[in-house]
Amino acid sequence: MDLFDPYYLQQLAIGLSLGMTYALMAIGFTLIFGVLNVVNFAHGEIYTLGAFAGLVLITAAAPPIAAVVFAALAIGAFAGFSLERLAFKPFRRFTDEASLKSRAMRESTLLSSLAVSIVVREALEIVFGSQMRSVPFEYLINTPVRVGPVILVTGDFIILGVAAAMLIGLQYLLTRTRIGLSIRAVSNNPLGAKYVGIDTDRTIIMTFVVGSMMGAAAGILVGLYYGAIFPAMGFVPGIKAFVAMVMGGLSSIPGAVICALILGISESMATTFVSSGWSDMVAYGFLILTLIFFPNGLFGAGRERV
């Protein structure tokens, strides 16, 4: 068996593409969950909403693809804002020290965000039905492109480009700009942030808006890439993004991206060498192994919690 048989290279490319779609989702997810340090399980539904916003616009007006992505971004911003007000803000009412330091207070948003995500998913099913909706042919981003021995599609390059832009943009934001420093400050010490004059409420809302815009953009791009949009589409990528984030060390966005690629490649290899039924086992297996052997993640700077 020759490992450099084009067939295996092709599988590797498929794995990379899959990993890139996870990475696209993981970036916004890690910004809110890992960097801002707010437990948020509704990111998958933001992704779905982005995809549906694009689909509705495509069906209604058949605009250029840039307008479709723009619609997804707008819905993402709005959804992120609403999500924060609805599921997170109520748990920040108390400013006494005990509440600020209370894990229970912080982690209660696990359930409130999960509740919002269930409501959104069910609402989408009522409005659009639970079956897959296919994207009109002319909007698909899957024109084949031959690169040496393997065949990729245009979407692979678009997703790679968008993910790279998001990654570099966010790294710049978080380390070089005042707003990025404020996000990290609020995450590190919310009380301390008040004493340096940071508007903590506004910082949290902005992080949700930016992270959710990225989530919604990921949703529409992956929707156009696979050509299928349905209310539960955010669930599996959400879990994969979570695994990638934990593996990457929670607060590291580059770490999450690298781990998303590792996940995608491993799943594709599992499908190739074992069977397709094993691909999900790979993700969860990685999660368990990381938690046991690298409790700070593969790229985590030692911090108090995982």
Next chain:
Amino acid sequence: MTTLLSVDDLHVAMGPQEILHGVSLTVPEGAIVAVLGSNGVGKTTLMRAISGVYRARRGSITFKGESIANLPAHRIVQAGLLQAPEGRQIFSNMSVRENLVLGGGEHGLGELDRVLAMFPVLGERLKQNAGSLSGGEQQMLCIARALMRKPTLLLMDEPSLGLAPKIVALIFDLVRRIRTEGVSILLVEQNARAALRVADHAAVMEDGRIVLAGPADQLRDDPRIAEAYLGGHVH
């Protein structure tokens, strides 16, 4: 001397429990005012209420002639009232430099050179994580961070807590030095002896009330103070 900060009949409650029962206090421009009292009498609550972290149930807080009671904390900071809070509350996962950048806020790093001249040890540790500093260095970072905004009034909540005697002396020297730079100071301390030595005025808190107030040198000689806070006779 004009009044910079005036707190009048301030009541603060946590849930059903009232902690401050009508505190009144003024800080004249250019002065160092010390608030003394033992643990749990409400000193930190008073400081947090002035900085807008806690809400006032009743009473007024006036800074530079304008009411700041119940303004959001970041607006009070923008008005020039900064605090070096209890427990330091620095950003331990971020570098010393990033802490100072955040301290500067929209003023940026304009004050950096002046602040580093005052705290040379921080200049040597700019790239280090703030959490890796010693206790005394963290306290200095906490004060330096507040000075980055060129405050008019600096609130200092227990700056000497948990520090070695040598460092405590250093911190009190800094308090004097900060005043000479034109910053008024409201200082909360359990270390009454040291606080009365630097302060112009002092107030003693007991159980959410101010029970005694006056010029610091008078309080230093007050037998009640000597007995309760200075461990018997002074001098």
